[in-house]
Amino acid sequence: MTTNQEGIYGEDQMTWGHLHVQGGVRHDWSTIDTRDQTDSGGSFNQSDQATTWRGGILYAFPIGLSPYFHYAESFQPANNLSFNGTPFKPTRGRQFEVGLKYQPHGFNGFFTAALYDLKQSNVLVTDPVHIDFYTQTGGIRSRGIELEAHVDLTRNLNIIAAYTYQDVAYTRGSGDLTGERPIAVPKQTFSVWGHYDLRNGPLRGLGFGAGVRYNGNTLVDNTLEYVTPSYVLVDAQAQYSLDAVAPRMKGMLFQVTAQNLLNQRYYPGCAGADTGCYIGANRNVIGKVTYSW
Template structure:
């Protein structure tokens, strides 16, 4: 659990686009929970949840008590990874996960809301020493973020200037060596 306070916070200037002005402050209260669980020798799960109540404090004018822009009330993620330690596919591993981000306010007018979104990620890897022992420490890996190519908006500057479009599907391959 946390209870944080910040003073002299910058907010979008409603009169001058792309400019900011200082306001009274922010208060953030919430709880974050994370769990790492090894269900079996081969399967592990990581899950995290955040609930936060963030609001402008006294001295923030019309914004007092309101949620700031680009701050979700809730986020959640879960990731599972399965490794094969024996058999013909020894050294192979796969993982998949889901990330959820709650809705956010677009700007300080409190009229527009950017919708919540859920993204799916996946990963596959192969430890080369399972096939060639002298390659111990070498790992091939392919990771896909936003696997379903979901269109989402992770943040906004204002209703006038618009929102950022989140990254499209992104697939990255890499070879790493650990000694």
């Protein structure tokens, strides 16, 4: 199989006082050449091209509030054949987003809130009649809200928190799936991370952090009968900067990161009710040494 995608794009960013405007256009050419060596009819050639647009506008008020609007389009070729041996059309998407950014003057923090509406057409789903193949539905619609906060509570302590609620469903033209939630898509996700640096005393240069990630339940397959349970994972990190005790070693950093610290068993996704679900990664601890100059 050979896949080739080329594109050209242009973008301009303009500012007039507190008003910021961005606009861009992109054109893509895609070719897919697949050869089935078993002569079972799986070989095909496909060529597609598309022009997509993006643009946004933001106004930065002096008090730190910045409302904005953004629009974007997408183009993704599909390297698959239907049961009848027909290549699929590329998946197309378009997204509208409106939001508010806030950077207060009284303390070091940054907050964002966004509402979005995303629609995709020509989406691939498992063929309900021929399980090992795909079919192309009418589309998927995703609407939701995203909230994010970055706050320095003290000179030493930083907190990052994010929350997403999304209402995702198949649109009209998707047959029996119309109005249903796609597989492997949670309705809610949440994460919070805190990091503390010791800047004084004998442990100066030491820093450590901890965080929690929540992922809501997801559908196992398009039968809509089974769901994976939601899960919560705990992560942690510790680091030490050598320049705190040896100025000549400035830029040298030791770091240890642990993901899924409590070794929680969870299921991030499934291949289907008949074939089973994937078990998430066990506790993962990584140590590294970096030097920057």
